Amino acid sequence: MPARPTFSVGLIGTGFMGKAHSNAWRQAPRFFDLAAEIRMTAICGRDRAVTSRAAKKLGWESSTSDWRAVVADPGIDIVDICTPNNLHAEIAIAAARAGKAVLCEKPLARDAREAERMVEAVRRARVVNMVCHNYRRVPAIALAKQMIQAGEVGDQIYHFHARYAQDWIGNEKFPLVWRLQSRFAGSGALGDIGAHVIDLARYLVGEIDEVSATSETFVKSRPLEAKKSVRGRVDVDDATAVIGKFRNGALLNFEVTRFAHGRKNQLVFEINGSSGSVAFDLEEMNYLRFFRTADAIGRGGFRDILVTEPSHPYVARWWPPGHLIGYEHTFVHTIADFVNAVAAERTVRPNFADGLRNQRVMDAVMRSTRRRSCIKF
Amino acid sequence: MPARPTFSVGLIGTGFMGKAHSNAWRQAPRFFDLAAEIRMTAICGRDRAVTSRAAKKLGWESSTSDWRAVVADPGIDIVDICTPNNLHAEIAIAAARAGKAVLCEKPLARDAREAERMVEAVRRARVVNMVCHNYRRVPAIALAKQMIQAGEVGDQIYHFHARYAQDWIGNEKFPLVWRLQSRFAGSGALGDIGAHVIDLARYLVGEIDEVSATSETFVKSRPLEAKKSVRGRVDVDDATAVIGKFRNGALLNFEVTRFAHGRKNQLVFEINGSSGSVAFDLEEMNYLRFFRTADAIGRGGFRDILVTEPSHPYVARWWPPGHLIGYEHTFVHTIADFVNAVAAERTVRPNFADGLRNQRVMDAVMRSTRRRSCIKF
């Protein structure tokens, strides 16, 4: 076996995602046999002191407040982008031009135009690129994919029905964070959590052909973060509902909202096919529910598959059957697959092209909402 | 106390609904203190022998195959219509003209035009009229209504999200029954089970303002019932997905399908408001799930309210706490309320006017599906 290469990683962003990705960079080599060694070289954040402390806590060798320095550093092999959405394109394009492999948080961009430029940049630079739709690598969801591909729910898919519901901005006093402003976020619930749903729809069922959508902003102004006595306008969707069709004829229906009190991070979906169904709930993420028409008469029923068996995707590297994993593990799986792809110089999905297709669906959803009609691709 | 009147009932229809209504006519006086005595006078069906046996089994004094005779019979006070949808209008209008109180199975009609004529007929005749949307009288749903009215989920409703999923025609060999032909049924999944969802949406949240919809017929031809070797065209929807808005600003999203393998009669809905949420599943119909933001910090969570307490709607007449009731009981509650309304000569909801509004939503859904755009009322 030749010596494994070592990849130096630069991470941009110190928020929730910066913490989650840092954990994944630390943990991936401990549980997976990666094709490369990982050096957690640099973390970058706006605030120098905060970033310096984060570097120490999260395991990075150095810290900086200048993302351009990270991207320009010839010692860096991989750039991992965990910033607000408005910076994704600029950083990713610069990183690609500098020949870095790029992992970018979702949604890839604020709109399809930005995403197109990003795809073009990685295509030209021939760098490995990936969007961090980490839910593809929930073991239960990866299992659903295997089962669908193996025909276990049938030749034909009838329905993809999903809801992603949270409640963290349900309180009117919650401030106008960047996720509630279109210039930073592109869209609201749609881009934040809808992007995940669209990615899963494409991953599990196929390309989307047409959409009709409606959306609402329930709380139209909110206190500024910097000055609570002043209110600013919320110009993104608080909730969006979408119906449509896939190219293969399946019906699409999903709803995303941050106004569902009691639902903390509930991504549920159900897929019905011609010989079975699968159902998933992110708040019980170690389970996949599965119905098959082939079960003996009178013995059919949705099965609670506890997706912790060695045969299940990713699971063998963790703990024995019945020992649950959590949210953070999905990032470990994503980064493990990404590192192996970078080492092999091969494509890994979802890549930027997937991110662009996702963005086109989101753009169509927003267009449909404005035009009040069905948008066909 | 004056002597209670006695109401003679004539029931038209001997199928699934005829059986369910017969049971309710028998049971209502056993468990509820009705304002009238009930005489189960006549049942009417197409097949004379079948109907005669049904009369005996189900508890009717007489049987006939001529619905006009029932409607014309001066001894009949109440006509209960359990026929296929295409006969609802003709029978109901005749019954109203004959001065009978009328209970009609859902959907009220095949389209709004028919429904308008029915509303006009009962209005002119001033007869008590009701559509049998029995799910309003599931105790858990009636409880949800009480709670919403009392403001327990907040001043503002954000979402009504529902899915009614069955799988009984999922098999391609299932024959072309009347429910799959528009001339008998009006529409497919929409009219059959979507009508229930729309009724609950209106009951629990309010009037609908606009809808966008898409639908699909997955199996486009099926064996004729009479001659299995010949196939006929399915000209109704197998599944329909709808998004829209209520007048009060809430988002509407529902999907109805008979192609969800593993879902036998799964009507689930969730309503999210500004200070709480309720969720329901017809396959666990004795429960209502309830979340309130006012719960102590760290102690919040959806509660499984087992709706079998004496304080819960309709429940005190049945069994002690913890003893479940089933599907058939919702008809008993409906008929008990109907009888009391007839005795008091007052309106009972959902009445034909509700049925008409329901039908208008369904018509708009079908129009939206064809026009591929949002339909505003």
Add this chain to the structure above:
Amino acid sequence: MPARPTFSVGLIGTGFMGKAHSNAWRQAPRFFDLAAEIRMTAICGRDRAVTSRAAKKLGWESSTSDWRAVVADPGIDIVDICTPNNLHAEIAIAAARAGKAVLCEKPLARDAREAERMVEAVRRARVVNMVCHNYRRVPAIALAKQMIQAGEVGDQIYHFHARYAQDWIGNEKFPLVWRLQSRFAGSGALGDIGAHVIDLARYLVGEIDEVSATSETFVKSRPLEAKKSVRGRVDVDDATAVIGKFRNGALLNFEVTRFAHGRKNQLVFEINGSSGSVAFDLEEMNYLRFFRTADAIGRGGFRDILVTEPSHPYVARWWPPGHLIGYEHTFVHTIADFVNAVAAERTVRPNFADGLRNQRVMDAVMRSTRRRSCIKF
């Protein structure tokens, strides 16, 4: 087909069980093809006025306050005993001697000695006899029985694990009803709900070989029903826990309590065998959960079998798949089977001999509690 006989029924008791049995006598002929016609001839209760009203409401032709008159009436074929436990033996023995078929509420008696006399009486009189352990005829439980008999959980049973939890006497102010006094009830939670558990254990797994038990009376005195200011001693168990073994080597573990706040009528059990498991919860009584080791690798999981298919026991007579039944239906099934057995003059289980074996287990449980040691049969 010869003309069906007509059985005249006399019911003793007008409480909760009197109401539940009355409903079953009314409903059984409506849904099942019984081998006999049913005449609901007489109901008997202590209070003449109450009983007269009950007769009318519940559908009985006549009422009386003298159970001996019912038992002595040559026109009566079947005596159905729904009284407090202390009267079971006397009435049942008299009824048997009078040649009546006897259905008796559980527990059969207050102790094994009483039960032995009852068994002896029906044996001598050669009358059909049955104990109303209605839960055997919950469709999901009857299905579990079929599956166990067919070997679907394996050749060997390892565990019968059950808990029957209620909370209706959790409040200290709840009065000293007859169920809390040993001279009427025999025992407390044990005889009331433990008798059900023992019956299911015997039905589903086999005869019990030995038991160890412990019990507690949490609230030792309570207000008298007649005079709330005076307190009387509670001399029965509020909760009892039992472990032991079946003759076939399976482990037995069950607990019964009326002090489990939030549990209204939660009878849960799980049976684990050498190739599968079944689990049941009375508060979701239309479901049976089933695990089989033979499922494909990575596809195993407990299935939620919704026991509403035509192939499931008793279900075809009710409603289409997915339409739930409730508590009261279990009595209808019991009475339908009882009537057919009476007509055929054959045994129906659980009969008085089963009731006696059940009582012997209960006696052993109480003895073990006192002696603080394992009691072997």
Add this chain to the structure above:
Amino acid sequence: MPARPTFSVGLIGTGFMGKAHSNAWRQAPRFFDLAAEIRMTAICGRDRAVTSRAAKKLGWESSTSDWRAVVADPGIDIVDICTPNNLHAEIAIAAARAGKAVLCEKPLARDAREAERMVEAVRRARVVNMVCHNYRRVPAIALAKQMIQAGEVGDQIYHFHARYAQDWIGNEKFPLVWRLQSRFAGSGALGDIGAHVIDLARYLVGEIDEVSATSETFVKSRPLEAKKSVRGRVDVDDATAVIGKFRNGALLNFEVTRFAHGRKNQLVFEINGSSGSVAFDLEEMNYLRFFRTADAIGRGGFRDILVTEPSHPYVARWWPPGHLIGYEHTFVHTIADFVNAVAAERTVRPNFADGLRNQRVMDAVMRSTRRRSCIKF
């Protein structure tokens, strides 16, 4: 703030627990603000090559196959024991005598006599000592403890009812691993998973006063690990059922088994008190179910508390609300608390004295099984 000390850790054991503890030693400083720096100095295992690889993979600076060298090393501050049970006492006593803080996997020992010697050793050495009953630090269980202490389930506890069910040795061909031999393990399901249940019972409810028990070994011989054609005797319990009482009068009932097909790692418990109940299931470990009698009439029901709020124990250090954690996190919490206790030189629970009390309960359970009578402490 004074400089934080640095603790050098030596871990003995490279199996499942060695991996889980290693992860916790790595992760604890990343998420918690520990009172000391951690140096992962040495890992020790029987096989030199395996241990060397494990050291690299798991993050240890060095490896050895001589546990005495670790214990004797003056540079080591903390010894963490993850060996089979038969080595716990010897290593722990040596480590204590060498002045090390000691963390020991459960069960503390094979019997109470061994455990007494261990308690004596740490008492004399005055070293901080802890048994790794990691489930105390499942956030949902730590929350249950807080709630019970605050009186949220009432002044009086009525029931502790638990079942810990697995199925990993259900297959008869599974070999005779050390956990199935009493000289290594002490007992079977009892010591392995029953020890957890007893620890939780004592933690949440209080000291146990008396027990009666029964147990079974369903598969009495198994293939040797080294030579599959030869079978050796299983001399430990495959399943054990226990009933008893706590000093405070509560009833105890628990069952542990590795023969419950379909249950992978299902530790469920329910505690019923005079004004509420809590229920937990390790296979849905991010939830605590809670019922309170004080809820408004008709609004009561078990709440699914998703224990991922910042106010919940340990949770604030991980992810935002609704983002699940898993099995491994409970070790991180345990080690974080242990490190802080070592730094402060104070007791942390469960300590060796708890382990001894736990062992005394287990010894009594085994004695009761043999003597077939109730054992009082």
